[in-house]
Amino acid sequence: MSTKRIAIAGLGEIGRTVARKLAQGLPGLTLAAIATRDRAKAKAWLDREGISCPLVSLDELPGHADLVVECAPAAILDQICRPMLTAGKQVMVLSASALLPRPDLVDLARAHGGQIIVPTGALIGFDAVSAAAEGTIHSVQMMTRKPPGGLAGAPYLVENGISMDGLASALCVFKGSARDAAAAFPANVNVVAALSLAGIGPDRTTIEIWADPAVTRNCHQIRVESDSASFTMSIENIPSENPKTGRITALSVIAALRKLTSALQVGT
Structure with missing residues (x-):
């Protein structure tokens, strides 16, 4: 199985939790890039955590990753999704509220063979x-x-x-x-x-x-x-x-990422 390259857009509480887990190792997945507004702050955090990962701009993400986990403010959802979806790649969207007025993003994914994934997040069922x-x-x-x-x-x-x-x-x-x-x-x-x-x-x-x-x-x-x-x-x-965010939200993202390459998938 080839390794799937994962990038993270946004390095707040959720982004940091996901980055740590990817750096520790998830089968078939690798932390490939991070895009964040404050690169100096991100670099300092990565150094403290002992994580080696390139910091890139949003429009550079398709060249580094097969899937981007969106952990950023809803206002920049377009800037994260459009380059990836146009390249036929995947975006895991946490800002589901921002998707509702943007059905064109779903159309873009369909037209280019990309995919939008919305994890379960803070809910069940x-x-x-x-x-x-x-x-x-x-x-x-x-x-x-x-x-x-x-x-x-x-x-x-x-x-x-x-x-x-x-x-x-x-x-x-x-x-x-x-x-x-x-x-x-x-x-x-x-x-x-x-x-x-x-x-x-x-x-x-x-x-x-x-x-x-x-x-x-x-x-x-x-x-x-x-x-x-x-x-x-x-x-x-x-x-x-x-x-504003429950601890389980980041864990839901990790579970969804693990499912991408798992030999056994449980659940619909």
């Missing part, structure tokens, strides 16, 4: 949702509860003058479709965007978002009604150093 979608799904409803700090600064809260400071009790800050939630909270609810892509789409998938000072974890509950099964899923994710 995508296998069940994807399987149910082969039949008829009647509804997908999600409720998210996060510590107020995990929602602070979201565009929707800023635009509507909703402050997370000193919140004493749970507050429902949003109720609507996955598409609207993705635009309102682009860095906070990639989970519901990914869920909608696995199931019945962003306009029929609904979500309630709660800021809850009583919780210390990012809590997600999902209910699916379909012609093949009715099921509920619940997960409480321990936040990483970035309160």
Whole structure:
């Protein structure tokens, strides 16, 4: 089996975790390049970790990698995806919210033989949702509860003058479709965007978002009604150093990468 070259775009909490794991060794995979805004900071971190890896620009990624893991701000998703997809390569997208208004990226992948992969991330049960979608799904409803700090600064809260400071009790800050939630909270609810892509789409998938000072974890509950099964899923994710991101998100990326070259694949 030939070695698959993996690059990382963005070296925040998730990017660093994935880079460490690739440097330690994943069968059939190699860390080939990193693209990040602050090269000096990235170089210092790589040196401290003892990781040897070239730092490149986004448009250089296709020459270094077969697959890029996107761990960057949603605003630069196009700059990461377009060069890779045009070259017929793969991009693993974590900023699923940014995919919803960009169906042209899927068209680009299809036209050039590229592929966009959205990992399970901070949720569970995508296998069940994807399987149910082969039949008829009647509804997908999600409720998210996060510590107020995990929602602070979201565009929707800023635009509507909703402050997370000193919140004493749970507050429902949003109720609507996955598409609207993705635009309102682009860095906070990639989970519901990914869920909608696995199931019945962003306009029929609904979500309630709660800021809850009583919780210390990012809590997600999902209910699916379909012609093949009715099921509920619940997960409480321990936040990483970035309160907007659960620790399990980076581990989900690593699991998805491992699956690319594994002799045994479990799950749909």
